Amino acid sequence: MKISVVQHNTIWCDIAANRQALEPLIEQAADADLIMLPEMFSTGFSMTPAPLAEPTDGPTTQWLQQQAAKAQAAICGSIIVEHNGLYYNQMLFAHPDGRLDRYNKRHLFRMAGEHKRYAPGQQRVVVEHRGWRIMLLVCYDLRFPVWSRCLNADYDLIALCASWPAARTFAWEALLPARAIENQCYVAACNRTGADGNGYEHLGRSAIYSPKGERLAMATDGQTCIATATLNLEGLRQFRKSFPAWADADTFCLTEPSSTSEM
Numbered sequence: 001m002k003i004s005v006v007q008h009n010t011i012w013c014d015i016a017a018n019r020q021a022l023e024p025l026i027e028q029a030a031d032a033d034l035i036m037l038p039e040m041f042s043t044g045f046s047m048t049p050a051p052l053a054e055p056t057d058g059p060t061t062q063w064l065q066q067q068a069a070k071a072q073a074a075i076c077g078s079i080i081v082e083h084n085g086l087y088y089n090q091m092l093f094a095h096p097d098g099r100l101d102r103y104n105k106r107h108l109f110r111m112a113g114e115h116k117r118y119a120p121g122q123q124r125v126v127v128e129h130r131g132w133r134i135m136l137l138v139c140y141d142l143r144f145p146v147w148s149r150c151l152n153a154d155y156d157l158i159a160l161c162a163s164w165p166a167a168r169t170f171a172w173e174a175l176l177p178a179r180a181i182e183n184q185c186y187v188a189a190c191n192r193t194g195a196d197g198n199g200y201e202h203l204g205r206s207a208i209y210s211p212k213g214e215r216l217a218m219a220t221d222g223q224t225c226i227a228t229a230t231l232n233l234e235g236l237r238q239f240r241k242s243f244p245a246w247a248d249a250d251t252f253c254l255t256e257p258s259s260t261s262e263m
Contacts (some may be wrong), residue, residue: 001132001157004029004228005036005206007219009194010163013052015042019063029226030071033130036190036206037077038161039139040089044196045163046080047117053082061092061100068094074129077161077190078105078138086119091136091161093127101127103136107144114140124254126155132233134159135185142175142189146254150183153246156236158183162191166201173205177213184211184239184246186231193222211239 006025011017018041029035039045042060043052054060060079068075074095081090089105104121108114124147125136133155137148139162148158158179164172172191180187186209193204206219208229216229240246 001033001130001233002031002228002230003034003036003188003208004032004226005188005190005208005217005219006038006226007191007193007204007206008038008041008224010038010041010044010192010196012044012197013046015052015054015060018042019060023067025224025226026067026071026075029228030073032071032073032228034134034159034188035071035073035075036159036161036188037075038190038192039078039091039163040080041077041161041192042079044192045112046197047113049080049082049087049117053080053087056081056083056102061094064092064094065098065100068096069098072096076136076159087117088121089114089118089138091125091138093129093134093136093159095129101125101136103138105138105141106147107140109140132156132231136160139163142179143171145179145182146252148179148183149249149252150185150246151249151251153184153240155183155185156233157186157188157231160187160189162189163196163202164191166203169203169205173207176207177209177215180209180211181213184236184243186211186236188229191219193224211236 078091093101103125137160217227219227
């Protein structure tokens with residue numbers, strides 16, 4: 001599978017301008033099987049969801065489905081969604097045939113007050129696309145390996161969208177290959193660039209890693225650009241067969257808190 005991560009300098013709180021800016025980049029990446037966009041790609045990482053939130057079938061969701069159909073590729077990234085009076089940082093995975101999978105960000109970044117303004121996701125989401133099983137994660141989720149643990153080799157790829165600031169670049173570059181190594185899976189991560197509306201800088205450094213933690217592709221620092229790599233599913237299966245560390249993983253069961261209705 002060919003993956004293209006679209007690293008973009010998100011325009012602060014301007015949904016229409018971001019969609020317009022992303023269209024030629026998506027078109028440029030249209031030979032990929034999966035195209036990835038950053039976290040809150042239509043607004044930036046805003047803690048004022050009320051004026052920016054869209055319904056679950058809102059214009060940006062429909063736009064993403066249209067772009068996926070046009071590119072004949074899956075496209076994923078997160079937006080601000082309102083459902084049943086609650087706001088979610090929701091990662092959308094638009095399939096080229098019109099189907100749509102959704103993942104609500106589980107771990108909310110309390111240092112920015114995200115946990116006070118958004119509802120946490122309650123469900124781990126693994127989607128299927130062209131024979132691949134893909135786990136969806138959003139930004140801060142990267143720091144929590146229990147949530148993303150690949151049990152019994154139940155997925156092949158982590159797709160993570162992010163607004164990860166430059167100040168924590170060391171953690172970004174350490175955790176991405178760590179998640180690949182410990183889960184014996186590919187990891188593809190799409191981060192934004194530029195300064196957001198609060199003045200926080202983002203370098204990007206969007207990247208794709210192999211199951212051995214090798215960096216297969218990396219976007220140019222601070223630039224709007226596309227990084228691409230082709231992943232080998234049979235190679236992954238052979239690696240897991242020849243080095244079955246996954247079979248010795250500790251078993252556990254996540255205890256879910258009582259949850260509100262989500263979508």
